Amino acid sequence: xxxxxxxxxxxxxxxxxxxxxxxxxxxxxxxxxxxxxxxxxxxxxxxxxxxxxxxxxxxxxxxxxxxxxxxxxxxxxxxxxxxxxxxxxxxxxxxxxxxxxxxxxxxxxxxxxxxxxxxxxxxxxxxxxxxxxxxxxxxxxxxxxx
Numbered sequence: 001x002x003x004x005x006x007x008x009x010x011x012x013x014x015x016x017x018x019x020x021x022x023x024x025x026x027x028x029x030x031x032x033x034x035x036x037x038x039x040x041x042x043x044x045x046x047x048x049x050x051x052x053x054x055x056x057x058x059x060x061x062x063x064x065x066x067x068x069x070x071x072x073x074x075x076x077x078x079x080x081x082x083x084x085x086x087x088x089x090x091x092x093x094x095x096x097x098x099x100x101x102x103x104x105x106x107x108x109x110x111x112x113x114x115x116x117x118x119x120x121x122x123x124x125x126x127x128x129x130x131x132x133x134x135x136x137x138x139x140x141x142x143x144x145x146x
Contacts, residue, residue, distance in 0.1 A: 009092035010084035022136035
């Protein structure tokens with residue numbers, strides 16, 4: 001069974017590589033946002049020219065990045081939303097909401113210490129995991145029934 005999985009959220013650790021490695025041998029097409037922070041932040045200025053203020057710089061970048069993100073979520077069979085504990089990934093909460101609105105199943109991955117602020121995001125998830133290994137086990141089960 002071929003599957004398309006979108007990996008949303010935290011970009012400051014190697015959780016995506018860990019998950020891909022844990023799912024070796026499965027027929028998965030991995031979809032991701034732009035994970036180079038500077039490229040993601042600078043795309044508005046790079047494409048549209050210097051913006052008049054930090055607000056409009058972020059606004060332009062968010063809209064351009066949104067084209068990629070929304071397209072990937074629309075085409076995904078499953079969305080994994082990772083919240084790290086060091087940085088606040090507000091955009092990941094939006095991605096979870098977008099997945100829910102499109103009736104796409106999603107799995108949330110975060111440390112137990114941030115369960116309370118994410119309770120609404122967690123409430124709509126098909127699973128809430130605390131480790132990459134748990135996510136990999138769910139994916140392997142869904143695709144192979146093992």
